[in-house]
Amino acid sequence: MRATDIIGKKRDGGELAAEEIRWFVNGYTNQEIPDYQMAAWLMAVYLRGMSHRETVDLTLSMAESGDQLDLSPVIDFAVDKHSTGGVGDKVTLVVLPLVAAAGVPVAKMSGRGLGFSGGTLDKMESIAGFRVDLNDDEFLQQVRDHGIVLSGQTKSLAPADGLIYALRDVTATVSSLPLIASSIMSKKLASGADAIVLDVKVGMGAFMKRRDDAAELAQIMVDIGTSAGRQMVAVLSDMNQPLGSAVGNALEVREAIETLRGGGPEDLRQHCVAIGGHMLRLGRQDTSTYAMAQSMTEITALMDNGAGLAKFRELVEAQGGDASMVDDPDRLPQARLRDTIHAPMSGYITQVNALLVAQASLELGAGRARKTDPIDPAVGVMVHCKVGDRVEKGDLLFTIHANDDARLARAQDYLLRAPVFRSREEQPLPMFYDTIYGNK
Amino acid sequence: MRATDIIGKKRDGGELAAEEIRWFVNGYTNQEIPDYQMAAWLMAVYLRGMSHRETVDLTLSMAESGDQLDLSPVIDFAVDKHSTGGVGDKVTLVVLPLVAAAGVPVAKMSGRGLGFSGGTLDKMESIAGFRVDLNDDEFLQQVRDHGIVLSGQTKSLAPADGLIYALRDVTATVSSLPLIASSIMSKKLASGADAIVLDVKVGMGAFMKRRDDAAELAQIMVDIGTSAGRQMVAVLSDMNQPLGSAVGNALEVREAIETLRGGGPEDLRQHCVAIGGHMLRLGRQDTSTYAMAQSMTEITALMDNGAGLAKFRELVEAQGGDASMVDDPDRLPQARLRDTIHAPMSGYITQVNALLVAQASLELGAGRARKTDPIDPAVGVMVHCKVGDRVEKGDLLFTIHANDDARLARAQDYLLRAPVFRSREEQPLPMFYDTIYGNK
Numbered sequence: 103m104r105a106t107d108i109i110g111k112k113r114d115g116g117e118l119a120a121e122e123i124r125w126f127v128n129g130y131t132n133q134e135i136p137d138y139q140m141a142a143w144l145m146a147v148y149l150r151g152m153s154h155r156e157t158v159d160l161t162l163s164m165a166e167s168g169d170q171l172d173l174s175p176v177i178d179f180a181v182d183k184h185s186t187g188g189v190g191d192k193v194t195l196v197v198l199p200l201v202a203a204a205g206v207p208v209a210k211m212s213g214r215g216l217g218f219s220g221g222t223l224d225k226m227e228s229i230a231g232f233r234v235d236l237n238d239d240e241f242l243q244q245v246r247d248h249g250i251v252l253s254g255q256t257k258s259l260a261p262a263d264g265l266i267y268a269l270r271d272v273t274a275t276v277s278s279l280p281l282i283a284s285s286i287m288s289k290k291l292a293s294g295a296d297a298i299v300l301d302v303k304v305g306m307g308a309f310m311k312r313r314d315d316a317a318e319l320a321q322i323m324v325d326i327g328t329s330a331g332r333q334m335v336a337v338l339s340d341m342n343q344p345l346g347s348a349v350g351n352a353l354e355v356r357e358a359i360e361t362l363r364g365g366g367p368e369d370l371r372q373h374c375v376a377i378g379g380h381m382l383r384l385g386r387q388d389t390s391t392y393a394m395a396q397s398m399t400e401i402t403a404l405m406d407n408g409a410g411l412a413k414f415r416e417l418v419e420a421q422g423g424d425a426s427m428v429d430d431p432d433r434l435p436q437a438r439l440r441d442t443i444h445a446p447m448s449g450y451i452t453q454v455n456a457l458l459v460a461q462a463s464l465e466l467g468a469g470r471a472r473k474t475d476p477i478d479p480a481v482g483v484m485v486h487c488k489v490g491d492r493v494e495k496g497d498l499l500f501t502i503h504a505n506d507d508a509r510l511a512r513a514q515d516y517l518l519r520a521p522v523f524r525s526r527e528e529q530p531l532p533m534f535y536d537t538i539y540g541n542k
Numbered sequence: 543m544r545a546t547d548i549i550g551k552k553r554d555g556g557e558l559a560a561e562e563i564r565w566f567v568n569g570y571t572n573q574e575i576p577d578y579q580m581a582a583w584l585m586a587v588y589l590r591g592m593s594h595r596e597t598v599d600l601t602l603s604m605a606e607s608g609d610q611l612d613l614s615p616v617i618d619f620a621v622d623k624h625s626t627g628g629v630g631d632k633v634t635l636v637v638l639p640l641v642a643a644a645g646v647p648v649a650k651m652s653g654r655g656l657g658f659s660g661g662t663l664d665k666m667e668s669i670a671g672f673r674v675d676l677n678d679d680e681f682l683q684q685v686r687d688h689g690i691v692l693s694g695q696t697k698s699l700a701p702a703d704g705l706i707y708a709l710r711d712v713t714a715t716v717s718s719l720p721l722i723a724s725s726i727m728s729k730k731l732a733s734g735a736d737a738i739v740l741d742v743k744v745g746m747g748a749f750m751k752r753r754d755d756a757a758e759l760a761q762i763m764v765d766i767g768t769s770a771g772r773q774m775v776a777v778l779s780d781m782n783q784p785l786g787s788a789v790g791n792a793l794e795v796r797e798a799i800e801t802l803r804g805g806g807p808e809d810l811r812q813h814c815v816a817i818g819g820h821m822l823r824l825g826r827q828d829t830s831t832y833a834m835a836q837s838m839t840e841i842t843a844l845m846d847n848g849a850g851l852a853k854f855r856e857l858v859e860a861q862g863g864d865a866s867m868v869d870d871p872d873r874l875p876q877a878r879l880r881d882t883i884h885a886p887m888s889g890y891i892t893q894v895n896a897l898l899v900a901q902a903s904l905e906l907g908a909g910r911a912r913k914t915d916p917i918d919p920a921v922g923v924m925v926h927c928k929v930g931d932r933v934e935k936g937d938l939l940f941t942i943h944a945n946d947d948a949r950l951a952r953a954q955d956y957l958l959r960a961p962v963f964r965s966r967e968e969q970p971l972p973m974f975y976d977t978i979y980g981n982k
Contacts, residue, residue, distance in 0.1 A: 110714035113588065138581035142713035145585035148553065273582035274550035 105129065105139045112146040120159040127163035131262045137269060144266070144275040152280035157322055158329045160280065164288035165330075167262035171238070171294040176245045177207045181385035182295035183377060184286060186319070189307040189456040189463070190344035190485070194222045194252070195358035196370070196405075197378040199413035202250035203404045206385035209245045211255045211293045220351045220469060220477050223254055228352035228434055228479040232423035250417045260292040279315070283322040290327070297333035297384035299377055300324070304535065305342035307456020313338070313535060324540050333387075334540030335380045339373065340531050343454040343489055346370035350468040350482010350503060352434040359431050362411040369488070372533060375401050435480035437503035439510055445497045449523035451487050459483055459500075462516035466502070466509050481505055483513070487521060490530030545569065545579045552586040560599040567603035571702045577709060584706070584715040592720035597762055598769045600720065604728035605770075607702035611678070611734040616685045617647045621825035622735035623817060624726060626759070629747040629896040629903070630784035630925070634662045634692070635798035636810070636845075637818040639853035642690035643844045646825035649685045651695045651733045660791045660909060660917050663694055668792035668874055668919040672863030690857045700732040719755070723762040730767070737773035737824035739817055740764070744975065745782035747896020753778070753975060764980050773827075774980030775820045779813065780971050783894040783929055786810035790908040790922010790943060792874040799871050802851040809928070812973060815841050875920035877943035879950055885937045889963035891927050899923055899940075902956035906942070906949050921945055923953070927961060930970030 103125045111118060118126075126143065129135035152160065173180040181201070185191050198208050212222040212234075220227075223234045236244065236253040244251040257264065263285050270276050290298050300323055303309070304316035320336035327334035346367040348357035360366040361374060379398035386393070404410045411428075419425045427433045463469060467478035484501040487493060500517050504510035543565050551558060558566075566583065569575035592600065613620040621641070625631050638648050652662040652674075663674045676684065676693040684691040697704065703725050710716045730738050740763055743749070744756035760776035767774035786807040788797035800806040801814060819838035826833070844850045851868075859865045867873045903909060907918035924941040927933060940957050944950035 106712060106714045109585075113585065113714050136577070138577035138709060138713055141578035141581040142585040142715060145549075145553065145582040146589070146714075149586070149589045269578060272546060273578055274546045274553050274586075275582060 308341035453522035743781035
């Protein structure tokens with residue numbers, strides 16, 4: 103095979119054979135195919151697209167490009183979740199302990215965030231001492247001992263994805279559905295999940311702005327997982343406004359703890375019940391008609407009876423974290439400055455622009471613009487309004503947690519533009535738009 | 543400016559500003575922009591195209607990326623020619639001395655061939671001792687002394703083109719009209735021509751297989767030259783069958799000499815009169831109605847009275863070549879083996895596939911598959927038939943000149959498939975399809 107032939111075939115809109123894709127991805131991973139040939143190919147893929155079959159083959163080639171985690175010695179049937187990323191999305195922190203508390207072990211590898219707020223690992227690192235760099239043996243041993251583990255991805259897992267992602271970032275080939283889908287799913291497949299719940303976000307604060315793009319991405323990922331013999335569910339969920347109230351690392355941990363205490367914002371609570379319900383149902387391989395309703399009821403009970411919180415505390419302690427921060431969230435990192443933004447008029451909220459809240463949070467230092475940027479765990483924004491709310495002039499809309507006056511001022515600029523009011527009544531936003539099931 | 547923004551703009555089908563193109567080309571030439579970003583951009587250009595305005599700006603950026611030859615100290619108004627490449631195209635060898643003999647000085651930089659037969663430099667190197675590596679001083683001095691020079695392109699001329707061409711070759715982005723046009727024209731502009739005659743080939747043996755592609759390429763190049771203040775003419779000429787009879791380096795030199803003696807194949811002779819006529823007319827800046835007819839008459843006379851041949855001999859001698867080879871072409875390199883192919887049936891020739899003749903010639907060793915391949919000057923094919931000819935079974939169609947039995951056998955395989963016969967009368971192929979003039 104010749105690299106130029108494979109590039110040329112995709113350039114002309116042809117469908118690549120599984121063997122061609124595998125040869126190209128392996129050649130790139132082994133540094134036999136140079137960056138410039140992969141770059142030309144990625145642009146051809148971006149502009150010509152890929153069939154579902156090609157996307158499946160690309161994903162499998164990437165998943166098989168390095169080590170693959172075998173969870174079978176410790177979990178009979180492993181269930182995992184993945185969110186495509188949203189503002190205030192701390193769902194993993196809540197549902198992982200709930201599912202584990204229900205007796206279904208969870209072994210999750212997570213990434214760091216690039217963008218408006220930290221990733222799951224960054225959030226957990228708000229808790230002093232919490233380790234996210236477990237090696238494979240520690241990772242497996244912890245699942246065996248505690249039924250729950252949450253650690254960083256090892257570099258030997260789907261290395262082709264890491265290499266290709268870095269190249270996409272500098273060649274304007276990021277926002278391509280087959281490339282996004284294969285990047286996400288290659289890591290999930292390599293990390294040993296038997297069932298995967300995908301939370302595909304759509305809206306102003308999500309990567310996918312349009313419903314049909316998000317639905318297509320969800321469908322491709324479900325197809326990939328199904329083709330690879332995995333049980334799959336994808337939910338399309340709203341990301342026009344932030345999820346819950348907290349946006350920022352320690353603030354989100356605190357909100358997750360509140361939710362595990364049976365409190366927390368109603369939308370976050372419902373979101374966790376839905377995602378947790380799917381995970382529980384899949385983890386128990388229960389295909390009965392009532393499985394989903396039963397699972398949701400059980401997740402709700404574990405939220406209200408403190409069993410989920412206990413499992414969260416066990417997770418924190420097992421990975422060296424300071425469990426007293428779980429018991430007393432006031433001990434989590436706190437920002438030096440607080441400021442508030444109030445409603446400039448009375449009316450109904452018709453928009454709380456998640457992207458602007460995210461940009462405010464990024465300005466404060468809660469996220470990274472570049473991979474190497476440090477994160478400030480304490481800073482962020484508390485959002486006190488939701489679309490559909492009736493507010494009176496002077497009502498509290500946002501609380502800003504900052505460590506720097508200039509940054510605080512820049513965050514205010516964004517937040518002042520985030521809410522939109524109108525005089526007529528406004529419906530709340532739906533939480534979910536659709537659910538897509540794998541058909542195998 | 544950021545490279546990813548420029549790549550993204552072209553990826554989305556946007557039109558790049560002159561400054562963006564210049565910044566990107568300069569950054570690449572200076573090695574500030576890496577290969578992988580140029581590769582992604584080239585694929586985006588390939589698939590999204592470029593406006594004429596963008597193509598002009600790309601060409602100018604490439605032309606200005608290195609040294610630019612200033613011919614004005616030695617030639618008031620310099621005229622150049624360029625062929626997009628065809629099988630048996632030895633027109634430069636014939637028209638350069640004819641135009642110089644008419645008193646219009648010619649200073650041509652040529653390239654080496656990549657593909658079925660050698661380039662002009664390779665052909666001239668069939669003549670023992672002929673130097674093609676003149677430095678700028680030698681180049682200019684020779685025009686001053688002899689009114690004619692033919693040498694290799696210096697590396698400092700349009701270096702961006704050399705870099706981009708090498709990258710296109712390995713990223714499946716060669717066959718893009720704006721990239722082809724800018725590559726050709728950047729070198730022509732940098733080498734100081736005031737007027738340029740383009741010979742754009744179309745047909746089975748040409749890069750452009752279709753008339754409308756060739757016409758578009760010709761129009762883009764004429765537009766580029768005109769925008770850069772050059773006098774431009776492009777002729778669209780047939781390349782379905784080989785031009786003249788000889789295909790192969792020394793064989794073509796011999797045929798060029800025969801043509802400069804007033805002999806040679808009729809199609810080659812007519813082709814040289816047309817190209818030479820345009821060059822003479824432009825070189826004299828004569829815009830009168832009769833200029834073309836007068837120029838063609840003059841070129842024909844210089845072919846028949848030996849003045850062109852004398853100028854060719856002067857060129858060879860000035861650049862260190864063995865002029866006795868011009869006087870006695872039997873002294874040119876000759877192949878060890880000869881074989882002939884005869885008509886297997888009687889009928890009218892309806893096709894002499896130039897591509898198959900070219901592949902036969904390449905098999906014999908007359909061309910290069912890779913840049914570093916050596917060329918055998920002696921080998922090649924003499925084509926004794928033209929479309930429209932009536933032949934009888936057993937008539938001579940091809941003579942093969944080879945230095946290796948296995949290669950000879952492979953060449954035969956190609957040549958046996960090259961001619962197509964039919965029983966009804968067939969029209970000869972036209973030599974030219976169209977002429978495009980610059981309108982400035």
